[in-house]
Amino acid sequence: MxxxxxLFLLFAIFLNQATARVVRRQADPDEGELHSDHVFRxxxxxxxxxxxxxxxxxxxxxxHRAPDGPPAxxxxxxxxxxxxxxxxxxxxxxxxxxxxxVNNCTVAENRRASYKVPILDEFGxxxxxTILPHxxxxxxxxxxxxxxxxxxxxxxxxxxxxxxxxxLLKLNGVCRRPxxxxxxxxxxxxxxx
Numbered sequence: 381m382x383x384x385x386x387l388f389l390l391f392a393i394f395l396n397q398a399t400a401r402v403v404r405r406q407a408d409p410d411e412g413e414l415h416s417d418h419v420f421r422x423x424x425x426x427x428x429x430x431x432x433x434x435x436x437x438x439x440x441x442x443x444h445r446a447p448d449g450p451p452a453x454x455x456x457x458x459x460x461x462x463x464x465x466x467x468x469x470x471x472x473x474x475x476x477x478x479x480x481x482v483n484n485c486t487v488a489e490n491r492r493a494s495y496k497v498p499i500l501d502e503f504g505x506x507x508x509x510t511i512l513p514h515x516x517x518x519x520x521x522x523x524x525x526x527x528x529x530x531x532x533x534x535x536x537x538x539x540x541x542x543x544x545x546x547x548l549l550k551l552n553g554v555c556r557r558p559x560x561x562x563x564x565x566x567x568x569x570x571x572x573x
Contacts, residue, residue: 438468438545447524460529466545467522478547479520479555485543493540500543505560514560520550 442452443463452462468480485500498507506512517523531539548556 436468436470436547438466441465447518456529458529458531462527462529464525464527464541465522466524466543468545468547469521470547476553477550479517479550479557480523481546481548481557482515482523482525483544483546485541488540488542491540496542499541503558503560505558506563509561509563513563517557520555 441464443449443465444452444456445461445463447463447465449463456462466480466482468478470478481504483500483502483504484498486496486498488496499512500515501507504515506514512527513525515523515525550556
């Protein structure tokens with residue numbers, strides 16, 4: 381039996397609450413699809429032997445003020461500094477075999493919004509680098525993103541984010557995560573105007 385796994389992290393930031401949910405798409409070619417919350421293109425799915433490649437354990441946390449700050453469970457005001465943190469665990473050999481990339485993030489005013497604003501591209505780079513930094517990787521399987529709380533609409537009390545997390549196989553122990561153009565390059569261009 382083969383299990384197809386593609387992983388993405390769906391999370392919502394309410395201005396007073398943070399929640400996370402990992403959604404997996406699993407299918408058995410003989411029995412049809414078992415669960416699907418997201419449509420994946422064929423090139424995003426690979427077949428792996430289940431016994432050798434168990435599901436990774438991924439976590440998402442939003443913290444107030446700093447990476448070691450308290451979790452954002454209470455009131456969050458527009459402008460408050462927040463740290464989005466992602467981490468994955470994949471057993472004892474994970475850090476020598478894998479690294480992760482957070483990418484394809486969007487933000488919307490509600491979960492079912494027909495229009496979602498992309499904020500991170502397929503390489504994990506910010507699409508608005510002068511106001512939203514690139515994802516920072518603290519190790520091969522952990523990342524964070526410092527931001528200030530914001531709202532898309534004055535009448536809405538929530539902002540919904542959706543991001544993908546990919547585990548990449550290392551090549552000779554080296555993570556092949558793409559590099560983003562340094563934020564300073566964008567700031568230089570803005571200063572020249």
